[in-house]
Amino acid sequence: MPRLPVGVIGVGALGQHHARHLAGLREVRLVGIHDIDPIRAQQVAAELGTLVFPEMEALLARVEAVTVAVPTPVHAEVGLQALGFGVPVLMEKPLAATLEEADRLIAAADRRSLQLQVGHIERYNRALRAAEPYLDGPRYLESQRLAPFQPRGTDVAVVLDLMIHDLDLVLHLTGGSTATEVRASGISVLSPHLDLANARVEFANGAVAQATASRVARERIRRLRLFQPNGYFSLDLASGGGEFMRVRQGWQPGTGRELADVVERIALEAPHADALALELQSFVHAVRGEREVVVRGEEGRAALALALRVADAVRTQPLAVTTH
Numbered sequence: 001m002p003r004l005p006v007g008v009i010g011v012g013a014l015g016q017h018h019a020r021h022l023a024g025l026r027e028v029r030l031v032g033i034h035d036i037d038p039i040r041a042q043q044v045a046a047e048l049g050t051l052v053f054p055e056m057e058a059l060l061a062r063v064e065a066v067t068v069a070v071p072t073p074v075h076a077e078v079g080l081q082a083l084g085f086g087v088p089v090l091m092e093k094p095l096a097a098t099l100e101e102a103d104r105l106i107a108a109a110d111r112r113s114l115q116l117q118v119g120h121i122e123r124y125n126r127a128l129r130a131a132e133p134y135l136d137g138p139r140y141l142e143s144q145r146l147a148p149f150q151p152r153g154t155d156v157a158v159v160l161d162l163m164i165h166d167l168d169l170v171l172h173l174t175g176g177s178t179a180t181e182v183r184a185s186g187i188s189v190l191s192p193h194l195d196l197a198n199a200r201v202e203f204a205n206g207a208v209a210q211a212t213a214s215r216v217a218r219e220r221i222r223r224l225r226l227f228q229p230n231g232y233f234s235l236d237l238a239s240g241g242g243e244f245m246r247v248r249q250g251w252q253p254g255t256g257r258e259l260a261d262v263v264e265r266i267a268l269e270a271p272h273a274d275a276l277a278l279e280l281q282s283f284v285h286a287v288r289g290e291r292e293v294v295v296r297g298e299e300g301r302a303a304l305a306l307a308l309r310v311a312d313a314v315r316t317q318p319l320a321v322t323t324h
Helices: 015-024 038-048 056-060 072-084 099-111 126-134 158-173 275-287 297-316
Strands: 004-009 028-034 065-068 089-092 116-119 140-146 179-187 196-203 208-214 221-228 231-236 241-247 263-268
Touching (some): 004 015, 004 056, 015 028, 015 065, 015 275, 028 056, 056 072, 089 099, 089 275, 099 116, 116 275, 116 297, 126 263, 140 158, 179 297, 231 263
Parallel strands (some): 004 028, 004 065, 065 089
Antiparallel strands (some): 140 221, 179 196, 221 231, 241 263
């Protein structure tokens, strides 16, 4: 099968890695890149041996798919232009800055039967892939996503920058159940937007999620704990490892002297693979019609909607926040 001609729009801190991975995929022909910073574009193009397209329209006219990694406020503008050219889009998270913009992107893709995938990369996390065979309807989910401050990403609140990763995972793991109650608190520290937030979300199916996100922490932490009737998971999304503490078959409450009598520890391991490379491969396969889109526009919209509810809850029902 001929290689799929693909372009990258936006080659900043994240987009450069899109371009690098696409340049190395056997099933892809990286046609070129576009960025509003011509110097940056030339640097990345020179490193990868590809072309710079000063005009985005010229790139869109020569590709059959694009990945978009531009600032969130212009996601809708760029995405709509690409879809208008009949080009499938992988849009970095969040799908858009507002629900109205997200709806416009989804409608534009539907009108032309084009693939619209959202870059919720944690779906491909090694720890989560290893846990998947043991997942059985988690009822309580707890996430921590902490990072030292850096200016990139501060054009939006930390809820849309960091926490939305975990909100997407929560929605995915709870089967897309409706959020019935959202309580949250947060604070702006070094940017005009929320830099720290904590949220508690209750779902119609009885599941509960507790999420904390900070971009003013001393260290980088990405943890996810999942509790279900037959045990619990402790996942380190940063290292890609974790374990499942599964209740032993036949165990009866009140019996046993130690934790080892109650549960068996299962080390969670999955094959090493770059999550971004897996995400880009899944997009290519979807555009070719070989697989379904992994994170559809509608799922990206659901994560955005929940993130915006969290941000609104910070303003209306503040609670105490704890972080590390």
